[in-house]
Structures are given as structure tokens and as C-alpha cells.
Amino acid sequence: MNRLFSVSFLLFPALLCVSCSRGIPAQRGFALGTFCSVNLFEAGTRTEYSAIFAELNRIQQVMAFTAASGGAEGGTALDLINRNAGIRAVPAPEELLDVLERARYYAELSGGAFDPTVGPLVRLWDIGGKTPRVPGAAEIQQALSLVDWRDLLIDRAAGTAFLRRRGQSLDLGAIAKGYAADQAAALLRPPGNRRAIIDLGGNIFALGERRRGENWRIGVQDPLEERGSYLGVLGVKNRSVVTSGVYERYFEEGGLRYHHILSTKNGYPVRNGLLSVTIIAGRSIDADALSTVVFALGLEKGLALVESLPDTEAVFVREDRTVILSSTAPFTLEGGNYRLVPPFTPPRRPAE
Numbered sequence: 001m002n003r004l005f006s007v008s009f010l011l012f013p014a015l016l017c018v019s020c021s022r023g024i025p026a027q028r029g030f031a032l033g034t035f036c037s038v039n040l041f042e043a044g045t046r047t048e049y050s051a052i053f054a055e056l057n058r059i060q061q062v063m064a065f066t067a068a069s070g071g072a073e074g075g076t077a078l079d080l081i082n083r084n085a086g087i088r089a090v091p092a093p094e095e096l097l098d099v100l101e102r103a104r105y106y107a108e109l110s111g112g113a114f115d116p117t118v119g120p121l122v123r124l125w126d127i128g129g130k131t132p133r134v135p136g137a138a139e140i141q142q143a144l145s146l147v148d149w150r151d152l153l154i155d156r157a158a159g160t161a162f163l164r165r166r167g168q169s170l171d172l173g174a175i176a177k178g179y180a181a182d183q184a185a186a187l188l189r190p191p192g193n194r195r196a197i198i199d200l201g202g203n204i205f206a207l208g209e210r211r212r213g214e215n216w217r218i219g220v221q222d223p224l225e226e227r228g229s230y231l232g233v234l235g236v237k238n239r240s241v242v243t244s245g246v247y248e249r250y251f252e253e254g255g256l257r258y259h260h261i262l263s264t265k266n267g268y269p270v271r272n273g274l275l276s277v278t279i280i281a282g283r284s285i286d287a288d289a290l291s292t293v294v295f296a297l298g299l300e301k302g303l304a305l306v307e308s309l310p311d312t313e314a315v316f317v318r319e320d321r322t323v324i325l326s327s328t329a330p331f332t333l334e335g336g337n338y339r340l341v342p343p344f345t346p347p348r349r350p351a352e
């Protein structure tokens with residue numbers, strides 16, 4: 001639906017124009033279910049741009065949950081695991097096992113609030129798909145009963161993955177774009193000293209620095225305004241910035257908005273007073289997963305988690321138009337529509 005427009009972070013025009021004078025301009029394309037834009041600035045070659053978009057398409061062929069709408073059988077490696085749920089372990093590419101392991105790690109860390117086996121629920125709601133609807137209570141219970149990350153068995157020695165029960169299915173929608181952004185960044189040579197912006201539908205990797213000594217300026221979308229309206233700016237170097245929010249994908253029925261981050265407790269879209277969570281981290285797979293993890297956990301638990309992780313910051317935007325930051329988030333509020341407020345519990349650092 002409005003999936004096609006799920007760009008939660010738009011770069012400031014000044015930043016995009018740096019590339020206009022030299023080299024090949026930023027390239028855009030549709031991959032991983034979203035608009036992707038890559039800007040390699042002065043050093044970008046056609047070969048590099050093509051390699052990056054080929055890589056994004058390749059990852060889609062491995063990790064997309066193509067059976068999401070209408071139960072059509074898809075052909076990705078992920079679909080194969082899903083089709084064999086409760087039947088047998090199937091061989092899977094090593095990189096898929098890596099992503100599944102990372103997803104399982106975040107499932108455990110969040111006590112199951114983030115869960116890669118959320119597939120049956122995602123399919124039932126079909127938010128962002130062709131036939132979204134509010135399911136009945138019994139259907140929700142049935143789908144929920146199939147959601148349990150502990151039923152995902154990964155056998156590294158055999159190179160296989162297995163879902164224990166029939167009807168279970170994996171959905172990597174909350175983590176695959178982050179993995180893809182990391183892979184795209186890794187293609188750039190020489191590694192380490194390139195500047196580039198990789199934007200996979202708002203899942204951003206800002207590589208290197210904007211100019212020598214200068215931060216990239218990444219706008220944080222105002223969840224209540226049109227796309228491209230920012231409530232503030234993040235100043236970052238060599239970081240990934242990813243947002244999960246109620247405005248990314250949703251449908252409306254009976255005057256209510258149903259968004260795409262689902263509670264593994266009650267089976268409905270998470271409702272906890274948050275409008276969006278933005279994560280800043282060194283790796284995009286972590287920023288992507290954590291944006292969903294932290295949104296699902298809510299402000300208090302989410303903030304405590306972020307504070308316990310190295311190299312990770314967060315910006316929370318709440319329905320009451322307040323903004324809450326983790327202890328060293330590089331964020332500046334702009335405009336007068338929101339208020340910065342301190343955490344309602346002091347940030348906790350883990351015991352040494």
C-alpha cells in the first residue's frame with residue numbers, strides 16, 4: 001500500500017546535491033519491497049552502482065517472505081523453510097542462517113517481543129499487502145499460537161534451518177533491509193574510507209563523513225506530518241540510522257489506524273504511546289532489528305536495553321509530542337511541534 005513510500009529518513013537536499021557536480025549521480029531503484037537510493041558521490045563507478053543493486057536484488061531472492069499475500073507459494077530460501085515447517089529441516093545459505101541467528105538473538109534479548117516467527121500474524125493482517133483487514137479474535141489466537149522463536153532450529157554443522165510446527169513461518173521484514181545495507185556497504189572499495197549514503201526505504205547507512213570532519217545530517221521524520229517533514233536532525237559519521245514507526249505501513253478501518261509492528265503478546269499492532277523509534281548503530285542489521293525490538297518493548301524497557309548496548313543510541317517520539325533521547329544520542333530538535341523531555345526513569349548502565 002503506502003509501502004512504496006516508506007522513506008522515513010530523507011536526506012537534506014544540500015547533501016544530495018554534493019554529487020551533482022562530479023561523478024555519477026545518485027542511483028535509485030526498487031528492491032526489497034521499497035525504494036532504494038544509493039549515493040557514492042565523487043568516487044562512485046557504474047560498476048559499483050550495478051554491483052550494489054544486484055546485491056540488493058540477490059538478497060531479496062534469498063530472504064523475502066513472498067508467500068505473504070494470499071498464500072501464494074514463493075521461491076526464496078526463506079519460503080522453502082516456511083513450506084517445510086513441521087516437516088523437515090532444509091538446507092539454507094550460510095548468510096540466511098547468519099541473519100536467522102541474529103534475529104533469534106534479538107528475540108531472546110527482547111523476551112520474544114521481537115520474533116522472526118511472526119509470519120502467521122503478518123500474513124493474517126496483511127498490512128501493506130493487497131487485502132489488509134482486522135482479523136477476528138479466534139484467528140488472531142490461532143496465528144499467535146504459532147509464534148515462538150524457540151521453535152526455530154538452526155543447525156550450523158548441517159547448514160539447515162527448521163521450524164518445529166506445521167503452519168509456522170519466518171518473516172525477516174524487520175531485519176533483512178539492515179543486513180542488505182551492511183552488504184551493500186561492504187562492496188565499496190577501498191573499505192573504511194569511502195563516503196556514501198545507502199538508503200533502503202529509510203533504512204540508512206551513512207558511510208564515512210559528509211566532508212572532512214563533518215557529520216552527515218539525517219532528518220528524523222515527524223510521524224504526524226507529511227513525508228519529508230522533520231522534527232529534528234541527527235549528526236552522524238559512519239553510522240546506520242533506522243526508524244520503525246506507526247506511519248511506515250498501515251491501513252485504517254473504523255477510524256482506527258492499524259500499523260505493521262505486531263505485538264507477540266496480543267496479536268494486535270503494538271500500542272504503547274510511541275509513534276516512532278529511531279536507532280543509531282554501527283551495523284545496519286542491528287539498527288534495523290533494534291528499531292523494531294525497542295518499539296515493541298516500549299519506552300521504559302526499550303531505553304534500558306539501548307543504554308545497556310555499546311555503540312547504540314535511540315530517539316523516541318511519543319503520541320503526546322514529546323521526544324526522549326538515549327544518553328548520548330546526537331540529536332537536535334527543530335521546529336516547535338515537539339518537546340524534549342528527560343527519561344522518566346534514569347538511564348541504567350549494566351553492572352560492570
Ligand code: ADP
Nearest residue numbers: 113114115116118173174244248260261262292
Ligand atoms: P520497516 O518494514 O518499515 O523497515 P520494521 O523494521 O519495523 O519496519 O519492520 C516491520 C516488519 O517486521 C513488519 O512489516 C513485519 O514484516 C515484521 N514484524 C512485525 N511485527 C514484528 C515483531 N513483533 N517481531 C519481528 N518482526 C515483526
Ligand code: MG
Nearest residue numbers: 174288289292
Ligand atoms: Mg526494523
